[in-house]
Amino acid sequence: MSICAYLVIALKEAMRNLTKTMNALSDETRLRILRVLLEKECCVCEIMQALDISQSRASRNLGILREAGLLRARRDGAWIVYSVDKEGMQEYLSDMVKAIRKALEGNQVVALDLERLKTAVRVGPSRVNH
């Protein structure tokens, strides 16, 4: 492949990254996950409990948010802890996150999620009766 072709790809990548981000943020499940993670870092099973959703659904959507650069993941023993890396993320991503947070202010679905989050415990999916 020619140098030129590579350049064209690089130029298109910025746009692709942006649409990827916006796509990640255009789904209700993922907006709810993001909002919960703005409250506190969580493992998959805590997200399951807060949103009252299945394990695979939680895991897959966390992966999409991570892939879009909105979350970071670290292992902590048996768990993988997801968090919003407010400082480390690209500036345009943190702008979006701030806008989303504001847009979700007072939202009732979110309120319920945050309520359930309070009683969520770091216990595996197998012990979450869902």
Next chain:
Amino acid sequence: MSICAYLVIALKEAMRNLTKTMNALSDETRLRILRVLLEKECCVCEIMQALDISQSRASRNLGILREAGLLRARRDGAWIVYSVDKEGMQEYLSDMVKAIRKALEGNQVVALDLERLKTAVRVGPSRVNH
């Protein structure tokens, strides 16, 4: 339908509006259209020329942005002029628009669109050889 059921629907509407907005902003064509309209209000045929896309594609995506509350449309003679209503739109929408604008700064695809916009004329689709 009971009052309760209506309340539940109303509570869910805020979330639905947000995902609708984000969805509208998660497509490359629509991000490009929005960016062009931040430069100057346009009729459909000017958007066609700036982005070098078909008439139905321009019209449909303008409609989606409009439906999401991001654009307003007014008739001007034979034309329908679309614009970003920066003052009139919901606050969370204008936050998103600002973030998008910043994210697209220096983007090459956008640069080409804006270049073509300069030479775009308000002449109907039938006279745009595409």
Next chain:
DNA sequence: ACTAAATATGCGCATATACTCATATAATTA
């Protein structure tokens, strides 16, 4: 009123998305 022009939209197709179910992978503990 008739014709032309500008925009919107129904339809069909190809592709993308989101979910569940079942299973694979990776780390912990006995």
Next chain:
DNA sequence: TAATTATATGAGTATATGCGCATATTTAGT
């Protein structure tokens, strides 16, 4: 090392999306 636990992921399915093509709708001009 074997069993258990936490998370990721492949497969299948139902639905949503984006596009082009053709056509409908609405306005302008004669």
